Amino acid sequence: MTSEEVVTPDRMNAFSDGVFAVIITILVLELRPPNEASFGALLQLWPTAISYAISYLFIAIVWVNHHHLLRFPDVATHRLIWGNFAHLFAVSLIPFATAWIARTRLGAVPVAFYAGDFFLVNATYLLLGEGSKAALEDLAVLVPASRAGSHDRPRDARLHGAADESHASAAGCRSYADSDRAVELLLEAGKSVSA
Secondary structure, three states: OOOOHHHOHHHHHHHHHHHHHHHHHHHHHOOOOOOOOOOOHHHHHHHHHHHHHHHHHHHHHHHHHHHHHHOOOOOHHHHHHHHHHHHHHHHOOHHHHHHHHOOOOOOOHHHHHHHHHHHHHHHHHHHHHHHHHHHHHHHHOOOOOOOOOOOOOOOHHHHHHHHHHHHHHHHHHHHHHHHHHEEEEEEHHHHHHHO
16 A cells, blocks of 8 residues: 555544444334333333343443544554454444343343343454554554644654554443443343343
């Protein structure tokens, strides 16, 4: 890839935003109103409501972190693009896992699959973070410092700071740890229902 062939990540970001929108749409389509007009009938839908709320929150956290991470690279490398596709694949399984745990009223295998998907989303986020960091390093090679353009900070400081912040974000995202706690709470709720 030469400096004339540098592809920006704007198109990838727009595609990712569209995928997140479709995922949330599919998630909400699983919500079905009760057949009766009573709060008792609505209360019977609690597994669906809880799994929907946790999944929606998790997808929101994932999108915010995805948006934060992809603001750093100025070039979309193959590694970054494929890391993004792997991450989006993992996120796209959330509506399926959510519907499964709701229909089985928090059955053990569906909840384990749901938790496994959360793990997969986190693992692919780390992969995406490494792709983001590699894209920044590739750009440092592709675009000489003399062609850096007009940035608020000097180009080298921007690249190194962004790479460090991007890597730190991928390695220890506090928001994902909070969503892991939500999965633990869901697992505990599943145990109390099956007991």
